Amino acid sequence: MNNPKATTHAPHIHTKNSVRNVMLHVLLALIPAIIAYVYFFGFGIVLQITLSVFFALLFEIISLKLLKKPVGLFISDLSAVVTGILFALCISPLAPWWISLIAMFFAIVVAKHLYGGLGQNIFNPAMVGFAVVLISFPQSMSMWLAPHSIALYDMSFSEVLSAVFTQSFPANVEFDTLTQATPLDSIKNGLRQELTMTEISAQPEFGKLGGLAWEWISSLYILGGVFLILKNIISWRVPTTIIIATVLFALSFYLYNPDGYISPLQHLFTGGLMLGAFFIATDPTSGCSSPKGQIIFAIGVAVMTVLIREFGNFPDGVAFGVLLMNLSAPLIDRLTIPKAYGQK
Structure with a gap:
């Protein structure tokens, strides 16, 4: 033609x-x-x-x-x-x-x-x-x-x-x-020994924002993630929502008892949260495809991560948060993908 x-x-x-x-x-x-x-x-x-x-x-x-x-x-x-x-x-x-x-x-x-x-x-x-x-x-x-x-x-x-x-x-x-011990391990063990977060954070494995060394590694995950967003490789919704939801959810515990719960900054810059937010939860195959679904998925990852870190047996909860939301992704997509015109 x-x-x-x-x-x-x-x-x-x-x-x-x-x-x-x-x-x-x-x-x-x-x-x-x-x-x-x-x-x-x-x-x-x-x-x-x-x-x-x-x-x-x-x-x-x-x-x-x-x-x-x-x-x-x-x-x-x-x-x-x-x-x-x-x-x-x-x-x-x-x-x-x-x-x-x-x-x-x-x-x-x-x-x-x-x-x-x-x-x-x-x-x-x-x-x-x-x-x-x-x-x-x-x-x-x-x-x-x-x-x-x-x-x-x-x-x-x-x-x-x-x-x-x-x-x-x-x-x-x-x-x-x-x-x-990793910083998250130190937090988990310290709280079990009834130490305060002030005392735990004064230990040498902690830096100004989170875990010593981990705060720099996490910052570079953010840098790499921004690069992927600018290149349209990943959607901004998932990492941005995970970060915001983590801060807000962690803040609710931290404001209630600053010496008994991890601070929002320590959640962000200690452990694998930034790796999970930018490189793992953004997997298009095992995640959600609709914009609204991606936000719900990301909130779920953040909530599960914080809950496991604060109350679970494992020091970090990113992997389990992602896997649990992977299991929920098909249902979330089904409920959030707009119906085509004329579809009942």
Whole structure:
């Protein structure tokens, strides 16, 4: 047809946001936070990223071959790489190598391909893998390093390698000297010991806004998230609503008893809230598609995160908040997507 105004067959909407392009932007947006992570905690995070990405790609290839799908086509979309990196950013640099193996099996094989593959998964794969290993192996998931500025002993990369692959630690150093509770762990344990938040926040693992080092990493997640919003990779509604809802909901507890509950700023800049808000809850497949649904979804993530942090057994609740809202997303979409004209 030579008429430029004539209507041809679909598709009529063309976008540069292919899956690969989206994933590349996500990877670029994560780089500043990863660099900060290395600066504060050492190269153990690079090792965990390498392991997680390796196992994610391994299980992706095995799944595609079993399903008789073109391996090259689906591997090149980089979705498995992003899943591996997001998971690695949630775990300790000292986590045993088999943690990534188990987590990526559940993330890629169970949460992704058993549901039909990319675009069909109900739950965020990285959070499924994280939740499985967190519940199953809490001790192995709790071996966190202190930031270099307050660490009593800085482990070399070879010592980290030994710890990850053989669970062998320097013989002349006590285990408690090597590891330290995360700020959220310190808050949880301190409140159980009837310490006040003023006393807890005076401990060296806390900074001006939240957890020492974590406040910088969280700020760089925000920077990466803004980059994704400006590039139209993610919607602004989900991260913005999660941040606002977290502040308002946390403030209701904090105003009631400032020494008994976490401050809104500490909620924002301690733990994985910013990673969850900009890089995990914004997953279009496992989230909501309608604008109103995205806001409801984000409020649910924020509320569940705060409730788990304040009253739950786990120090952080981002993963569980996202997974619970993933489960609710189809119903929320059904109730919030406007009906087409003439539909009953």
